[in-house]
Amino acid sequence: xxxxxxxxxxxxxxxxxxxxxxxxxxxxxxxxxxxxxxxxxxxxxxxxxxxxxxxxxxxxxxxxxxxxxxxxxxxxxxxxxxxxxxxxxxxxxxxxxxxxxxxxxxxxxxxxxxxxxxxxxxxxxxxxxxxxxxxxxxxxxxxxxxxxxxxxxxxxxxxxxxxxxxxxxxxxxxxxxxxxxxxxxxxxxxxxxxxxxxxxxxxxxxxxxxxxxxxxxxxxxxxxxxxxxxxxxxxxxxxxxxxxxxxxxxxxxxxxxxxxxxxxxxxxxxxxxxxxxxxxxxxxxxxxxxxxxxxxxxxxxxxxxxxxxxxxxxxxxxxxxxxxxxxxxxxxxxxxxxxxxxxxxxxxxxxxxx
Amino acid sequence: xxxxxxxxxxxxxxxxxxxxxxxxxxxxxxxxxxxxxxxxxxxxxxxxxxxxxxxxxxxxxxxxxxxxxxxxxxxxxxxxxxxxxxxxxxxxxxxxxxxxxxxxxxxxxxxxxxxxxxxxxxxxxxxxxxxxxxxxxxxxxxxxxxxxxxxxxxxxxxxxxxxxxxxxxxxxxxxxxxxxxxxxxxxxxxxxxxxxxxxxxxxxxxxxxxxxxxxxxxxxxxxxxxxxxxxxxxxxxxxxxxxxxxxxxxxxxxxxxxxxxx
Numbered sequence: 001x002x003x004x005x006x007x008x009x010x011x012x013x014x015x016x017x018x019x020x021x022x023x024x025x026x027x028x029x030x031x032x033x034x035x036x037x038x039x040x041x042x043x044x045x046x047x048x049x050x051x052x053x054x055x056x057x058x059x060x061x062x063x064x065x066x067x068x069x070x071x072x073x074x075x076x077x078x079x080x081x082x083x084x085x086x087x088x089x090x091x092x093x094x095x096x097x098x099x100x101x102x103x104x105x106x107x108x109x110x111x112x113x114x115x116x117x118x119x120x121x122x123x124x125x126x127x128x129x130x131x132x133x134x135x136x137x138x139x140x141x142x143x144x145x146x147x148x149x150x151x152x153x154x155x156x157x158x159x160x161x162x163x164x165x166x167x168x169x170x171x172x173x174x175x176x177x178x179x180x181x182x183x184x185x186x187x188x189x190x191x192x193x194x195x196x197x198x199x200x201x202x203x204x205x206x207x208x209x210x211x212x213x214x215x216x217x218x219x220x221x222x223x224x225x226x227x228x229x230x231x232x233x234x235x236x237x238x239x240x241x242x243x244x245x246x247x248x249x250x251x252x253x254x255x256x257x258x259x260x261x262x263x264x265x266x267x268x269x270x271x272x273x274x275x276x277x278x279x280x281x282x283x284x285x286x287x288x289x290x291x292x293x294x295x296x297x298x299x300x301x302x303x304x305x306x307x308x309x310x311x312x313x314x315x316x317x318x319x320x321x322x323x324x325x326x327x328x329x330x331x332x333x334x335x336x337x338x339x340x341x342x343x344x345x346x347x348x349x350x351x352x353x354x
Numbered sequence: 355x356x357x358x359x360x361x362x363x364x365x366x367x368x369x370x371x372x373x374x375x376x377x378x379x380x381x382x383x384x385x386x387x388x389x390x391x392x393x394x395x396x397x398x399x400x401x402x403x404x405x406x407x408x409x410x411x412x413x414x415x416x417x418x419x420x421x422x423x424x425x426x427x428x429x430x431x432x433x434x435x436x437x438x439x440x441x442x443x444x445x446x447x448x449x450x451x452x453x454x455x456x457x458x459x460x461x462x463x464x465x466x467x468x469x470x471x472x473x474x475x476x477x478x479x480x481x482x483x484x485x486x487x488x489x490x491x492x493x494x495x496x497x498x499x500x501x502x503x504x505x506x507x508x509x510x511x512x513x514x515x516x517x518x519x520x521x522x523x524x525x526x527x528x529x530x531x532x533x534x535x536x537x538x539x540x541x542x543x544x545x546x547x548x549x550x551x552x553x554x555x556x557x558x559x560x561x562x563x564x565x566x567x568x569x570x571x572x573x574x575x576x577x578x579x580x581x582x583x584x585x586x587x588x589x590x591x592x593x594x595x596x597x598x599x600x601x602x603x604x605x606x607x608x609x610x611x612x613x614x615x616x
Contacts, residue, residue, distance in 0.1 A: 025616075062616075065439075065615070065616070068439075068443045069442070069443060070439060070442065070443065070614070070615040070616075071614045071615065071616060072612070072614060088445040088446075088447065089445075091443060091444060091445040092445045094443075096440070096443045098436065098439040098440055098443075101439075101440060102435050102436045102437050102439070102440075103437060103440060104365065104368075104369060104437055106368060106369065106372055107368075115361060115365060116440075116444065118357060118358065118360075118361035119358055119361055119441065119444035119445065119446050120444060120445060121357060121358070121445070160440070163440065
């Protein structure tokens with residue numbers, strides 16, 4: 001696992017190479033110093049999908065805006081495709097989708113793509129051909145003639161993706177691309193990102209949605225309070241030590257455990273007869289999480305629990321074991337752990353300040 | 355580079371053409387021309403002069419106010435609405451963006467000045483007054499005045515809020531128009547006031563050069579109603595205006611280049 005402040009000599013061919021990037025603002029009237037980025041260092045290999053995750057206000061968007069030349073860094077350096085920040089040569093090869101994109105609402109998606117194509121210096125025929133293909137790819141064909149102000153947030157996001165890909169970029173930078181999309185839209189964007197990777201492009205995207213990161217990224221970085229907390233392959237970042245054991249058992253209750261629900265109760269499956277105390281004690285001993293639905297009880301047994309002994313106790317109590325599976329750390333666990341650690345560090349620093 | 359600037363200019367033109375205030379200003383200009391016909395009826399044998407004065411004043415006043423309005427808002431809204439995020443992250447320099455925005459505005463203002471001038475000519479024809487080369491020269495000068503004022507507004511808009519930018523640009527326009535009067539007034543003032551006024555007037559664009567009805571710098575009396583400036587003066591004044599426009603845009607580009615878009 002890579003952590004903050006480490007350089008990456010092992011990563012040879014980097015599409016994005018960021019070293020000790022810092023950004024400090026001053027608030028308009030009080031002139032109070034705000035450290036948005038506090039020395040961010042990471043690298044993104046060419047041809048990879050890189051997920052950039054962090055809670056709100058962590059510095060994700062500031063990092064991306066700095067890379068895209070919208071914000072000037074206070075210190076530090078970065079290169080994109082081997083070019084320095086704000087290089088026009090780099091931007092010719094980069095496609096960018098801003099966070100919650102705002103476009104000229106009087107344009108339609110075709111005109112938006114055409115404007116992007118003009119700025120990339122594409123010939124009219126190429127602009128038209130690419131715009132047509134991309135509008136179909138992002139699923140906006142039926143809405144092609146509508147002005148952008150009439151599109152939903154999800155459709156705007158798709159329009160933003162289309163304009164970002166007009167130059168057939170080598171590097172695609174997407175700030176919260178799944179934001180505002182329904183589950184089908186999210187899947188389509190995930191598929192599009194995978195397709196871009198298959199075409200040899202590098203994709204760098206930020207998100208809050210950890211399941212998307214786990215599903216498609218080659219590498220991931222977690223940022224919190226302006227500092228990188230972890231960086232590497234998702235499978236390497238999470239701990240491989242057993243975190244516990246997930247068990248589901250069927251309870252030995254008369255009538256399947258489901259009591260007659262009171263009239264008007266909409267979720268009768270959650271209304272169950274009480275578990276006899278002896279059975280409850282036998283099964284929940286050593287459990288860190290217990291959830292019951294009807295006559296099924298799901299538990300997480302703490303790591304180190306003697307699972308054989310627990311199963312024997314369950315059988316003795318008349319419960320039937322339906323499922324048993326080891327529980328390893330997930331990216332969500334890691335995320336929560338890292339963010340909580342950053343919060344504690346920040347709280348410590350705040351206390352230390354006079 | 356030209357293609358990118360032109361793309362921004364065309365987009366700005368489309369954006370500005372959707373601003374309903376501009377159509378309100380058009381109605382105001384046509385209304386002022388109709389008022390000029392009424393005023394002309396009240397004057398004896400001076401209907402044509404009144405029509406020309408009101409028409410040209412309308413072009414200068416409404417054109418400059420429109421230039422300030424567009425210059426102040428069009429650049430600011432790009433930043434405030436974050437539409438700029440998807441633009442300046444493309445292979446376009448910020449100075450190209452500023453110049454493109456300015457050219458788009460200049461295009462809109464040119465159309466507006468053209469419509470204002472047509473309305474004035476229509477009124478003059480209706481009044482039976484002649485439309486000589488003096489009127490054409492005055493319109494050309496007013497056009498350059500409007501373009502210079504737009505550059506002033508863009509400069510302030512590149513680093514300030516619309517409210518402050520509007521006030522600063524309006525102040526510079528008024529001071530520029532009153533330069534000869536301020537110079538005359540400062541002659542009898544204390545030396546430090548004279549020096550301060552001189553410095554202040556040096557850094558304000560000489561928009562009074564474009565309003566030549568009255569007395570020009572060389573002291574000769576001219577009027578759009580009688581003898582008017584030569585084409586060589588119009589040419590020199592236009593080049594002077596272009597110089598200011600380039601300088602103002604260059605400064606705006608430098609300031610815009612340093613901005614963070616958060």
